[in-house]
Amino acid sequence: MNPKNTAFLFDLNGTIIDDMAYHAKAWYHILAEDLGADLTFEEVKQEMYGKNAEVLVRIFGEDHFDTDEIEKLSTKKESYYQHAYKPHLELINGLQEFLAQAAAANVKMAIASAAITDNIDFVIDNLNIRHYFQALVSADDVSTSKPNPETFLKAAEKLNADPADCIVFEDAPKGVEAAQNAGMRCVVITTAHPKEDFAQYDNVIGYIADYTEPYIKNFFEQQ
Missing domain, CATH: 3.40.50.1000 (HAD superfamily/HAD-like)
Structure with a gap:
């Protein structure tokens, strides 16, 4: 080299x-608890790759959310994540x-x-x-x-x-x-x-x- x-x-x-568990918990809050997606925690872990917008489109479809809604949900998800993970960073x-x-x-x-x-x-x-x-x-x-x-x-x-x-x-x-x-x-x-x-x-x-x-x-x- x-x-x-x-x-x-x-x-x-x-x-x-090593924070993936905290992202999974934040996504589960958003997808299953806030938005009512019929997903288990393990299923959420399998879907949470790529951009936040891509995750939401993959689960709810192309036209389910407008751009502003996606931005708000993304911000909310990252707020969940940062608040939970910061003490362990x-x-x-x-x-x-x-x-x-x-x-x-x-x-x-x-x-x-x-x-x-x-x-x-x-x-x-x-x-x-x-x-x-x-x-x-x-x-x-x-x-x-x-x-x-x-x-x-x-x-x-x-x-x-x-x-x-x-x-x-x-x-x-x-x-x-x-x-x-x-x-x-x-x-x-x-x-x-x-x-x-x-x-x-x-x-x-x-x-x-x-x-x-x-x-x-x-x-x-x-x-």
């Missing part, structure tokens, strides 16, 4: 912070050290996430890690969510990095598929899915439970 050319692209939820174990190691090696880094900008700001400012990232790409910056490669390709472009030199850190199959579609290698963190869920992707170069594992602690020597 040549640090001068390499770029690290991090998904946010489940990759930088912390980086995944070992990530602080890994970010510092990458920064010391002059590796370019970006967050490339389906989260809205406000949630990215909520995380990186409360955890004081904004200085590690030279670019941010959120749901607000793309027209199509993962597995479309737009999120990762825009992040690479912002970093002036070749996709072939980018290593993506992801926790979700659709994110790994997006990285593959972008021509990027991927390290999978198994916070939300077991290794078996990624068997169909040929761009995965390693699996970690967190950033303290020997694979990631010795990452620069191995590449």
Whole structure:
């Protein structure tokens, strides 16, 4: 690995912070309790990928809500999430050290996430890690969510990095598929899915439970 050319692209939820349970609870509040969707908590967890608007359209149909209603529901969902998660907000174990190691090696880094900008700001400012990232790409910056490669390709472009030199850190199959579609290698963190869920992707170069594992602690020597 040549640090001068390499770029690290991090998904946010489940990759930088382990917060997916709080998103699931917030979506369940909105979808099942507030809007009356006939969904179990497990079914909500399966549907909560992509942009907030995409989730609502996927469940209720294209014309069920107008743009203003979608915006209000999205804001309400994120308010539920941030209020519940803030007391528990912390980086995944070992990530602080890994970010510092990458920064010391002059590796370019970006967050490339389906989260809205406000949630990215909520995380990186409360955890004081904004200085590690030279670019941010959120749901607000793309027209199509993962597995479309737009999120990762825009992040690479912002970093002036070749996709072939980018290593993506992801926790979700659709994110790994997006990285593959972008021509990027991927390290999978198994916070939300077991290794078996990624068997169909040929761009995965390693699996970690967190950033303290020997694979990631010795990452620069191995590449």
